[in-house]
Amino acid sequence: MIEGDGQFRPGRRGLIAAAAGLLLPGLAEAAAPQARLSAARGETRLLLPIAPGTAWRVTATANPARLVIELPNQSWRGPDRLAGAGIVTEARREGSGGTQTLILHLAGPIAAPRVAATRDRLTIALRPGPAAAFARLAQGRPLASAALPARGSLPLVMIDPGHGGRDPGTIGSQGTHEKRITLASALELKRQLEAGGRCRVALTRGRDVFIPLGNRVEMARRREAALFLSLHADSAPGARGASVYTLSETASDSLAARLAQRENQADRNGGLRLPSVSPEVGRILLSLIRQETRAGSERMARLVVDSLEDQVPLLPNTHRRAGFVVLKAPDVPAALVEMGFLSHPQDEAALNRASHRAKLAGALAEAVHGFLGAPGAVVASAG
16 A cells, blocks of 8 residues: 555555545555654654564664664665754764664753654654763663564565476576576575565475466465565567566567566456445445555566666666566565576576576565565655
């Protein structure tokens, strides 16, 4: 669901609630706030939208006077500076890679901060305080913290390694089977996502077996996945580079149409469990759910393109659209990633290298974290 902060809140229940909320009063979810730093009546307040399951820790230092907010295992996609307000002269992002830190530079000592966390936001309220008391606060002990929740409460990402079993997919000129490349890449992406700790991960297949396309879609729907990501390495004469595809009944170009025709073997969609409403309202709800799902799919595709850019060669017009069966779940945002073309000798050689697959997986993991609402994606300049 697209919230007021521009983030997509995935999941079947969220999609149904979002759609129903437009028609049935009381079913809409509250819009999440924008990130901001503000001051009023002697109090400075930081409001930081966070994704469900975000780990965080707040500590302080006395010399210089600072409040430190640590966000382990997070990708950072927001600005590096948040304009100051009140007792906070400025906020700056520090760190790179796995652990990010937001530093609040203070104009002077503060009293013990009031920290409140909900499912989607972290609020820190600050007031000036005596220097001696602040010095006791700034002794390295956490002032407040939250660990990641139990894994069962994290969103599920379903990764679909294309082909398998009796269906080898494309076979490159050097004998590379697409089914082997997609499985190796999916296992590496699973490893990187699980190391990040922000989501659960499941594969449609974890070994060399054949699974019908419709069954792959149903796996994601049955487990109420937040995202479905299908990995491929197809063939197309002269084509080279990674690309991403989202659902459209009308293909964006002839290449996308040919790829979809090659991949599609079945087209099966199950029913949705909608609220008890009239058939007319039910049809409207289904239409709205499909719109929300496609908006999420389009957002994921943009994140994939942004993450892959400057990392690996890209196919021109990198984001394309076609009627792939595995993208047709009405309630699970989905994208299909062509990691390269085994029909191209350079792509085939690259995809056979574990280091190249790890780079691809790293870029895709960054896109997934951005889609799920990683904290780095929501810090914004104060308004």
